[in-house]
Amino acid sequence: MSTTMKNIPQTWLEEIIRLSIERLVIVDRHGVIVYIDSDYCEFLGTTAEKAIGQLAPDIIENSRMHIVAKTGKEEIEEIQPINGSVMIANRYPIFIDGELVGAMGTVMFPNPENLMHYNHKIQSLVEELNFYKTKAEKELKSKYSFKDLTGNSRNFRGVKAFAERISVSDSSVLLTGESGTGKELFAHAIHNSSLRRNHQFVPINCAAIPEELFESELFGYADGAFTGSKKGGKKGLFEVANNGTVFLDEIGEMPLFMQSKLLRALQEKEIHPVGGQKNIRVDLRVIAATNRDLEKMVEEGSFRQDLYYRLNVIHIEIPALRERKEDIESISNELLMKLGKRFYRTGIELSTEVLNRFHQHSWPGNVRELENVLERAINLLDGNKVELAHLPLYLRDQEVVNFQPEVHVPASPENPLNQAASTPVLTLKETLAQAEKLALQNTLLLTNGNKLEAAKLLGIGKTSFYEKCKLYQL
Numbered sequence: 502m503s504t505t506m507k508n509i510p511q512t513w514l515e516e517i518i519r520l521s522i523e524r525l526v527i528v529d530r531h532g533v534i535v536y537i538d539s540d541y542c543e544f545l546g547t548t549a550e551k552a553i554g555q556l557a558p559d560i561i562e563n564s565r566m567h568i569v570a571k572t573g574k575e576e577i578e579e580i581q582p583i584n585g586s587v588m589i590a591n592r593y594p595i596f597i598d599g600e601l602v603g604a605m606g607t608v609m610f611p612n613p614e615n616l617m618h619y620n621h622k623i624q625s626l627v628e629e630l631n632f633y634k635t636k637a638e639k640e641l642k643s644k645y646s647f648k649d650l651t652g653n654s655r656n657f658r659g660v661k662a663f664a665e666r667i668s669v670s671d672s673s674v675l676l677t678g679e680s681g682t683g684k685e686l687f688a689h690a691i692h693n694s695s696l697r698r699n700h701q702f703v704p705i706n707c708a709a710i711p712e713e714l715f716e717s718e719l720f721g722y723a724d725g726a727f728t729g730s731k732k733g734g735k736k737g738l739f740e741v742a743n744n745g746t747v748f749l750d751e752i753g754e755m756p757l758f759m760q761s762k763l764l765r766a767l768q769e770k771e772i773h774p775v776g777g778q779k780n781i782r783v784d785l786r787v788i789a790a791t792n793r794d795l796e797k798m799v800e801e802g803s804f805r806q807d808l809y810y811r812l813n814v815i816h817i818e819i820p821a822l823r824e825r826k827e828d829i830e831s832i833s834n835e836l837l838m839k840l841g842k843r844f845y846r847t848g849i850e851l852s853t854e855v856l857n858r859f860h861q862h863s864w865p866g867n868v869r870e871l872e873n874v875l876e877r878a879i880n881l882l883d884g885n886k887v888e889l890a891h892l893p894l895y896l897r898d899q900e901v902v903n904f905q906p907e908v909h910v911p912a913s914p915e916n917p918l919n920q921a922a923s924t925p926v927l928t929l930k931e932t933l934a935q936a937e938k939l940a941l942q943n944t945l946l947l948t949n950g951n952k953l954e955a956a957k958l959l960g961i962g963k964t965s966f967y968e969k970c971k972l973y974q975l
């Protein structure tokens with residue numbers, strides 16, 4: 502301790518930290534909490550006694566202290582959601598005599614009056630940021646072709662051959678199928694074997710675009726169209742996709758007002774940038790995808806019939822994994838090979854028990870679920886064989902934890918999680934994740950799969966709702 506600090510009594514130090522506007526946690530080299538201030542504990546609903554000695558991420562939601570304590574790289578002014586609030590976090594590595602010994606983290610709590618306002622402001626920024634981040638990641642992602650589509654079952658081969666045949670046509674394609682069946686992969690593959698393959702393939706996730714950005718994103722805007730708009734205007738995605746393919750993913754989530762604008766653009770083959778004077782001609786091929794029942798949405802009036810006909814010129818329905826169980830083994834092997842490369846492992850196999858269990862499972866999240874299950878297994882694996890013990894609990898013991906969607910009565914104090922009551926002991930994180938997944942599933946059932954409405958009912962932003970759906974393979 503420096504000479505100046507020595508003059509401060511130990512009892513003062515705690516109070517000084519408490520008075521500062523930031524909350525403080527200190528971890529050792531392994532990310533284990535060695536100090537956490539009392540107000541922070543109160544906010545987290547824990548006590549210093551319970552928190553000290555635990556790994557930071559087990560106590561603090563979205564904590565990265567263990568990472569900073571390992572990398573020695575500071576992280577400044579990061580946004581960290583904790584208990585539903587957005588916090589500003591700073592994380593500093595602690596070096597003593599040139600040696601990395603741990604890390605200190607602070608989070609700033611906005612005061613209660615400003616909390617709502619602040620949260621709202623940050624939340625929309627975070628949503629916008631996530632949206633652009635996902636978009637940028639997508640654009641960097643490698644492109645797929647038909648040879649990346651694994652599956653030898655009769656029905657899958659049929660669908661694949663049909664998709665390959667219609668690739669060269671310019672007609673609109675509507676891809677349907679449950680979540681995780683490979684709609685996006687098919688869209689890429691169709692573009693890459695079409696005559697447009699040397700032009701852009703532009704994926705547009707209709708569920709993730711904030712409503713107020715829809716028009717400017719798709720059609721662009723002219724110089725000075727609105728305050729804060731970029732000088733010189735901005736090209737819309739439809740113009741970027743000119744001569745190529747535009748992939749309208751999650752088309753069922755497109756709001757009605759945008760459906761009309763989209764239809765007009767497709768019919769007239771022209772787009773009108775926001776605040777612009779003239780129309781721009783575009784030559785596009787449209788591939789749309791959804792896991793919702795568009796026909797039913799048309800009946801209910803939430804999807805325009807004319808747009809539906811325009812998109813549904815060629816319809817490709819991708820079969821669910823449970824309808825082609827004979828593909829499970831080959832897809833698993835393919836995925837294990839890919840994952841093996843990523844994790845520097847080779848020769849990983851599934852045990853007979855695991856394969857049997859895979860055959861019994863209904864795979865509501867389809868290939869994406871299988872991919873997640875295998876990635877998790879590789880992380881737990883010591884040898885080369887994936888055993889039942891490497892599977893997530895819901896697959897290991899399907900009788901007990903069963904995630905077949907059903908509408909449940911609201912949680913009650915006697916039985917807060919209803920069906921979770923009979924499950925074996927899970928970590929708090931797993932339990933919360935289950936409850937969250939269940940809440941999402943039930944709300945989606947209530948809204949007939951309408952994600953926007955479900956997000957509203959649950960009181961969360963649509964981007965974060967959308968991300969959670971991806972996480973839980975809904």
Ligand SMILES: Nc1ncnc2c1ncn2[C@@H]1O[C@H](COP(=O)(O)OP(=O)(O)OP(=O)(O)O)[C@@H](O)[C@H]1O
Pocket residue numbers: 649650651652678679680681682683684685686687791792832835868869872975
């Ligand atoms: N036939 C397949 N062979 C190999 N991998 C596949 C196959 N089908 C899907 N996948 C993988 O499964 C994951 C999910 O695929 P994709 O994103 O295309 O699904 P989706 O139908 O668009 O799902 P969602 O409706 O949730 O958006 C991807 O990582 C993809 O690589």
Ligand SMILES: [Mg+2]
Pocket residue numbers: 684685750790
């Ligand atoms: Mg998709």
